[in-house]
Amino acid sequence: MTARVALAALGLVLAGAARADEAFVTNQNGDDLTVFDLAAGKAVATIPIGGRPAGIAVSADGSRAYVTSPEGKYVTVLDTAKRSSLGRIPVEGGPLGVAVHPSGQPLYVADWYSQHILVVDPASKAVTARYDVGKSPSGLAVTPDGKFLLSADRDSNQVSVVDAGTGRRVAEIKVGERPFGVTIDAKGERAYTANVGSNDVSVIDLSARAVVGTVKVGERPYAVGLANGRGFVSDQYEEQVSVFDLATLKPVAEIPVGAYPEGVEASLDGRLIYVACWEANTVAVIDTETLKVISELATGDGPRAFGRFVRKTP
Template identity: 30%
Template sequence: MRAPDELALVNLDSGAVTGRVPLPGVVRHLQLAGPGGPVLVPDESANAFLRVALPGGRIESRVTTGASPHDATQASPDTVFVADEAGGSLTVVRGDQVVRTFTDVTQPGGLAAAAGRVGAIDVRENTLSIYDPATLTPLAELPAGAGPTHLVADRNGRLLVADTRGDRLLVFDPAGTPRRLADLPLPGSPYGLGYDATRDRLWVTLTATNEVVGFDTSGPQPREVARIPTVRQPNTVAADPSTGRIVVTGTAEGVLQLIDP
């Protein structure tokens, strides 16, 4: 949330706000380090990466990053990758220490980890870069459509990419020699991605049509199984793996939409 900058803790059963955590600056994207947290918080205007404990909301740590950290992902049990969008870098954090800074990206956006590797979208170069978090080395750079923005990992070890300007959903295998597996048309400016590992279900928001689309990802290629109207400007979606309920942010009005698909 902005004005004031804070992290709102929401009960997904009732939709009630159970707590608010003041933040040092503006945040756009969040990930969980694991099912019980902590929350990985890239604070863009503070140039910092924070860990916020659940359920209480205590800030456990703060690490200085590059300029405008946009996204952060748990790459391994002790390693977090942070995408510094305005800094043209990836900051690698172990514990509370920066152990490596990659500068082979121009404008990093979304991050996700799969198959023991990390994928990073470069929104200016339109590429997907793959890294080894154990050895802290770059492994590959692949074309990723006409305008990729975000990605998530599925339980099958794949990376699923929203090609926002290209109106497509892309699927990559980061293991071995990284490669593209699928390229599906998805008109409507796909942007936000959420994954339900229990049901092997991918949810994609379409910001041009105010919809969220569900895909069965259990097979070799995602298959559309649901299409639901949303609030305006649905920039982000997340799934509760215990119930299947999805949460969509309505950025235009500053609201959350709870959906039982």
């Protein structure tokens, strides 16, 4: 652990910083989840999860968070306000990526070992359907209007587009090699996949259902965050975040962070980017204007935060 971790509380008192955000960070090696008050820059709770937690999805209204445990074969439901568990939902296979519909239900869970997405009713805690996708589905994302579900099918080198109303797959979009994380912009116009095999990001026009650009980044990109007109890509093997311009798709910067960066998400005002660094046991906080790391937050053991992990408090 470096001395910079102690600066976390100081770095986030800057004027205009996101003051109502919390982060729910899964710690895979520690079998738990750390809750951060991001305005104060400190951990405020640790919630036991078990089963090597990895994926995380905070609901659009911020009231719930859902955590996948690949080895436990379950999803843990969290009451975010009370920072406590509401129980587990047993699922099959290897649950990894997770997303929740903008309405709050259903929940979508990627089964890493099969070619389908599990559809889960959080109220009844039951799997209600299975949607066919490609091999080894990993990252999931739902369009802001709730009409379509995207699945990054790692071993098929594609993104499956599923009609969320019918469950029918309506498109298979070829992307780079081994897509892992997938992120949709706020307008629902473009999606971005981090391709761990080809060391690039595929840019997808969702209306055309076609790749319209490719951005070279560092080695083994894991996920993409979007803020301030830029894309922020966690490069696992480079210990950095690659930054590119969303309009031109040109590279902008490479920002050193902790070892093995994984989950990436922006603050709700877009002024900060949070990066979970698995081997450093930190979350790096990046100013999206200066493109500098302004603080680091100490996590539990092995933070992954794969998915949507930032929540706005009431």
